[in-house]
Amino acid sequence: MAKTIVWFSDNGKRICAEIACQDGKQRVxxxxxxxxxxxxxxxxxxxxxxSAKRINRYGYPDPQPQEDGSDENGWVQ
Structure with a gap:
């Protein structure tokens, strides 16, 4: 299952979402x-x-793990 993390804006708030794709369907x-x-x-x-579809189109890199094992958004893998 491939995962993507995206940041986007919703009503003035910045939101971080982890999205997975399985069997051709994307889910948050x-x-x-x-x-x-x-x-x-x-x-x-x-x-x-x-947002993920726009980002994947332009090929932004996936977030890199931090020293504590979390990604740059604070989620532990």
């Missing part, structure tokens, strides 16, 4: 705002997937 696994609060996936799933 989890999301949080820039303050680290978890966000209900159903509210932002459509925007997150649209």
């Amino acid at each position: 696994l989890r999301a949080k705002d820039e303050e680290g609060k978890e966000i209900e996936i159903s509210f932002i799933e459509e925007k997150a997937i649209a």
